[in-house]
Amino acid sequence: MSAHANVSTTPPTNRSLMDLAALQREMAAAVMQPLTPDENMRPTMPDGRSTTAVAASFIAPNTRLTAFERLEIYNRQYWYRVLGALAEDFPALRAVVGNSKFDALSIAYLAEHPSRSFTLRNLGSKLPAWVAAHPEHTGRRHRLAVDMAKLEWAFVEAFDAAELAPLTQRKIAALQGDSLLTLQPYLQLVALHYPADDLVIELHRREKRQTSEAGVAHEEVSGAQTAVPRLRPRPIWLAVHRVDLSVYYRRIVREEFQTLEAIRSGSALGEALDAGFIGSRIPESKRADRVREWFGDWAEFGWICAG
Template sequence: MFTAGAPLPDDAELAGLCREHVAGSERLAPAEQADIYRRQFWLRHRDALREDYPALAHVLGDDGFDAFARAYLAAHPPASFTLRDLGRYVADFAGAYEGFPPALRDLARDVARYEHALVDLFDGASPPPLDPAKVTGMPADGWSTARIVLHPLLALVRLDHPAHVLRSELKQGRSPALPAPRPVRLAVFRGADLTIRFEELEPPAFALLEALGRGVPLVPACEEVAAGARGAGAEASSEATGAGEGAGAALAERVGAWFQRWTSWGLIVDVVPGARAEGG
């Protein structure tokens, strides 16, 4: 009843149910009294979504966001006692939602995906930090099978718009213009000071983190990324072999710097030795 989209007095069936279960008052009929709670349901949950998705609300404007929130709540009514879980399906819903203005559709979906990635980072549990001895004690040949464990609160996000910049400017109290399209690869994570951080990554660095996140050991992961760089070189240049070899050499030089940076950010939380080959 309280999730109805239209006023309860306008629905004869619901108004009849109100007469059975709601006392009413001297000033309000039962359906009018119950309708106060119906309106509060929509206002409360719309405002909760706006708090978690401020950049999406900025992109859509008040009326557009209100329509989106109503459609979302109709499709996914609250199923948890906590408002934290209210937006659990927002990113998927936005990906299929046909109510976005065509000119804003791609941006709105990117913004929804980015803001959705932030929700679990606020209060998720953090694992113990990386034990440096696991790195210094690893034999050189152990890296070919060692598995790098990434922080469980790390989100790797591919976007076609800089949604992170838009939200950051809003959080600083600005009223930013809508950004132009720009491919972005982000590492989004919670820092040691419990603040949410984002870092833009180079495509090879992003690809390496993706491979490590899938459980690929370090050396094979680097080979996978290098193969991708060689493929990109082959497409971009008629001198494909030279370009690919150059890309692989450049990758090898940069991996060490990336790992130092990722370790300082707390993205690497464990190094698990792999099984040694028989007789090795």
């Protein structure tokens, strides 16, 4: 007799009380609902129903655990996992706003933006914009917090985004004003209110951040609060890029930043350079030299590709 001979090959006609889609929606709603401050499952569901009653409607108790307690295991596991993932990807933001505020901020963000991707790598993709729109979650250092979120998400992108074949020196020399270009997908352009790049590098070093399979990862996320020095606001234009598999932050001038942004948005080279020098104090007589320098750097780093 085979091991599975006792399994019927004909499905019985009686169906379970709740269909699979309804069960999965109900369970996901319960599992993804934020925990109480004591890290327990909430007594009521988002729609006001009793969580105890909802759990009992599809989960069976055993001799040690009620249906509520069994569902609560998954509820806790969900939040430990997603909060841990965000804390790993945004250690500098966490240091700026403080551990408890960061946890509250993460819960509010994830309640609004649950993961929509098969990979946790993308969990923080909307966090920079969300932090910018929610100063109530960041406290006194809101603009620095926004800078940190932008920088740390740029790190994730620069770490493992695609790399195209860059233009050769010969092709760069042949570019015309109507040439259409593309930037390397891994190149991230970030405008900051503070010189936050040095701080992020320092905080990541302290957190022993290491490159990882998932995009970014750390050794254990420390529970200790990290002291953040005071910074004077100063506009910084930054290119976050990748060289030999490592991520680097390169400060560039506003004109170069604007030119690169215009290239990325699809402007032809001539238009992009015009956009780059809007509001510039660089004398007209020196602009050609500056552009030559930029192209030298872009060629060296391989930032520009065929459009």
